[in-house]
Amino acid sequence: MKYILATALLAICAGAWAGPAPWYQWRSKIDGTLSCAQTTLGFGWERASGPYKDSRCEKPALVK
Template sequence: MKYIVPSLLILVLAANTALAGPAPWFQWRSKLNGAFACSQTPLGPGWEKSAGPYRDARCEKLIVAK
């Protein structure tokens, strides 16, 4: 009986994680030379967010807000 509650908690957390969607992609612009890169996470202090969010790793398919 003492294992039922922790097991149910783990099951609920696992199910919630399985329903989560992927993180969006953003286009980043280099402050140094203006080059563009597509990433889900910030690339560092030398980069600034340029556009997004996108659904794909090529930063081609914009996510349209409903």
């Protein structure tokens, strides 16, 4: 029981150090429209550029 509790606490603490997900600029395959999102917008979209720090895709993120 102690090991299960210790493992659960370790997992929670590891999540506390995680940073936010990066943002990417996505381009529509149909009409070329650009959009900024953290994950793909669906089948008809391809990643155009990124990663970015902000939701407006203006501040480039440092890639480690």
